Amino acid sequence: MREFTNPPVVAPTQVGGLADAVYENAADDPNRVALGRKVDGVWEDVTSAEFRDEVMALAKGLLAEGVRFGDRIAIMSRTRYEWTLFDFALWSIGAQPVPVYPTSSAEQVFWMLHDASVSAAIVEHEDHVMTIGSVIDRLPNLRRLWQLDAGAVAELSAVGDHIEDEVVHRHRLAVTPDSPATVIYTSGTTGRPKGCVITHANLIFECDTLIAGWESVFQSKPGEAASTLLFLPLAHVFGRMVEVTTIRARVKLGHQPDVAAAALLPDLAAFKPTFILAVPYIFEKVFQAARRKAEAEGRLGPFEKAVEAAVRYAEAVENKAWGTGQGPGAALRMQHQLFDKLVYSKMRAAMGGRIRSAMSGGSAMSRRLGLFFAGAGITIYEGYGLTETTAAVTANPPKHTRFGTVGPPIPGTTVHIAEDGEIWLHGGQVFSGYLNEPKATDAVLHEGWLATGDLGALDRDGYLTITGRKKEVLVTSGGKTVSPVPLEERVRAHPLVAQCIVVGNDRPYIAALVTLDPEAVSHWLEMRGKPKLGPADLVRDPDLETEIRRAVVAANTLVSQAESIRTFRILAAQFTEEHGLLTPSLKLKRKAIEKTYGTEVEALYHG
Template sequence: MREFSVPALTEPPTHGGLAESVFATAVADPGLAALSRRTEDGGWQTVTAAEFRDEVVAIAKGLLHQGVRFGDRVALMSRTRYEWTVLDYALWTIGAQPVPVYPTSSAEQVRWILADSKAVACVVEHEDHAMTVGSVVEGLPELRSIWQLDAGALRALALAGRGVPDDLLDRHRQAVTPESTATVIYTSGTTGRPKGCVLTHANFAAETDNIVARYHDVFQNKASEQPATVLFLPLAHVFGRMVQVAALRAGVQLSHEPSLAPADLMPALESARPTFVLAVPYIFEKLMQRAREAAEEAGKLAPFEKAVDAAVRYAAAVERHAFGDGPGPTAAQRVQHQVYDRLVYSKVRAVLGGRVRHAMSGGSAMNRELGLFFAGAGITVYEGYGLTECTAAATANPPDKPRFGTVGHPVPGTTVRIAEDGEVWISGGQVFQGYLDDPEASRLTLRQGWLATGDLGHLDEDGYLTITGRKKEIIVTSSGKSVAPTVLEDRVRSHPLVAHCMLVGDNRPYIGALLVLDAEALLRWQRQRGKPDQSPATAARHDPDLQAELQRSVAMANTAVSRAESIRAYRVLPGEFTEDRGLLTPSLKIRRRAVAKTYSDDIDALYASSPA
């Protein structure tokens, strides 16, 4: 058993809740550009700290007028947008508890969350969401109100609350303590029913205040510019909520973008010009892919690949020097880096608005080489790790000594322990209070103050954590070999043509892989080589060049493991893994059981004959 601790950098709050930072900032710096909101013409309108405070108060009074009281739960079903942040802080002002619902949730999922949380009201984004809630409302006796953002819900609430006296609002606000429940966030439910994680105001304060203090250069004001970020992660996910709270507590200008599609997200980043971003690896993978495609279309793929290799080597030399393992980049590497910075790396940064120098990544593992590339290109990505149950990040790479390919040290105020069976346990002020009305599940997850994560990992001699898989995802072949799938999956998925990879092999003679190809990337690959347009499954069967390309990707991934753990056969699937099909969670994790059931015939075919 090993463990590693990092002392807290901030004191826990002694009174009040998360909304108090909005009121304090409005008094201390009323003109601060606290947020930016989208205008009808696609531009950005600044919202000052005082304006935001006034809007929060108006909506909080409207909620009181509509009968929402301290301790009530109100569901929010929407994409990431400005109005969600207003509602969060209005609900926190009166001690109510927002309950996020993913906007892509099915009627059955909505019914379960609203019933389990006993929500008294629900805010939806548009008419389709309202119809989804309406279809299950008969089974929700506690639900009294449904408000629709696109039908002017905030304006109506503000008008309704005009007659609510200040003292009623103040009494609710003063009743909120750090120990009060701030929100109930339901797990994405890769297996079984989603469970409601009860997170307090103190949990969010411990998480965000220590992260802001540790990453001072990322979150704090400089003399020449105010830090700014664009929040595009789902606010229904704990990572997005953590970003929101950290930004408003640290005085970071916060903008919102509801779409993760590169065609929407990249222009938003370019126009908002954030100084840092917080994302999942998928975003960085897509950014890298778009840069590579642009180079290929311009006939400059070979120079681009040389620039990528130079960035990786440069960043690796810097990393080795930080750990006392070398002198750093050579003179030749520094000159080469300067040349490529002007020709290539600056263009990559320009896609993000030109000001980004720091980024944080979580949600799933990030390829080490991808992290090194971005560091070499002038954007240091601090990879971290966490769960809903610990209010997002439990670990993150330290700003002065990132070790790419790991998820870093415990964030300040946190201890990470590796149990005897390799499971990662976490202790700290951000660890949740338990699952809503589920003492048995809480007992199994919280053990003498430790959060048993269900993830497997190891700590190196410097206290850096590496996640190797999930206990429930371990594959056991018919020969008894136990294999953690994520290392191989991530390596195969790093190929530009591969969108998803899922390993199979439980009670089978060897490890196989199900591959989903990126249809757009494949189409470009085919046309650049003068090949006919073919679907991924057809091309995988009939195109020997594609077969060789995928086999090289699998072979490269296999170099990370022993032969008994290696991928011996793969199959390209005809469909895509999407959230709509129930094959991905809203946070883009694979629902393994659902995939195995959907593609059971393909899995059988994978093992119909012995591998070569």
């Protein structure tokens, strides 16, 4: 199939903007718990009316401090309650938040603030003040700087106390659906980040479509209030979409800035979300942590059997949904019920106990991992999208999930596969263009169609599978074309592997560089009675090399011999954002990695 269209389920927005939902929610149900806020380590409820009042007070303070309709205001912070507060306060007065990753370098910050002509910035802490301070002499438009950890919200709320509510409402009512809502910079695996101009209509279409089509995910069972804990970065379009969707869907929202298990798991247990939205990396970490725990307790055998039972059970349910099977048989149902008590329920309890569904995006998830979680009682709806598409353009729908794909187009969207395999997209969530970049905009937007640069295929039911990126396709010196992503993902599925990059452009064969997961390796050494090794000795351990070779052999089953990984090298350190080898959204910067590890790459071919 070359093209598939899903009919819309929501009408185009004719009036208003994103902030309206805050005021409408408070008017309709002022005492409903809208958000959770962590104060001195304890979660406190925030009602719709309380949130509206805080948004209003902050909006008045921003006006008092000179922020005007159409101004662009940077927010540089981790995911926290105050970010959502500022977003809706800025939208209330027609201003445009410009999200900045908290890990951005001084030069990256300079570029984004300069390119967007930012007039003020909100930062989280003193380190961010220093980062902006180091480039402030080159930012003549930047007039104000507020620091969250230094009481920015209270300070601004106080200075605007004399302004009447009506002034804010006049600004809010002047916002139209086609007004720019935010400028989100692409994380940029190559070249300089570009600012994607996302309108109020883009975000409203995206969020309302997901609310309508995935109601069973966003709404909980009777008598139980729906809630989610957001730990995705709000600087990323996925996190931003979640923020807006929860407010519009009237789902309780909490914020968690740290995805390390030691910080995240206690908050999941305390907040008890009914669903979560995450990238595959999070689900992989949860699974691997459960596997390590089982092995440490001498229960790896039963755990592996439980995994196999979950996968087979979910596959049988999937087959029944598609009319290709009878569903789980009696023996499998009994086995699944037993493992639910012994294994699956404990995993769900570790995630708060109430989660029954999740949404995943940002990168591809393996079919087996998706099946396992579904069999364990948490259905993960995988989707696909870009910054340029305001997050999701495809997503697996409830009751018709096809694991291993990113689903069909969401309602109101068309996916077209070009002759060269490139994915083209059309829908109300497609952005209006790049800020200050007319040539770059013209290169990707063609009469409303977005040429994504991604490669994919549609099956007979319109479900999309991502196969790679045009710019990342490798061509060996023998002329063989290879998409590295499927190979890399299969290698990365091994518990000991953190990252994998496949190389081979203009080379005689395909090879790979592999980095290790420190937690997994530490556990692996302990379980085998091996001494703790330094990085240099560890990568030469023959048993470890054998384990990684198994991962490579498994990956090679996906491709022909000419496309297979012939050799690999284990690296002593991971690829990090700090060293310029990953984007803030954890995508590989391929050229930078190949340059940094040029010696190691050469050794793969001449070592």
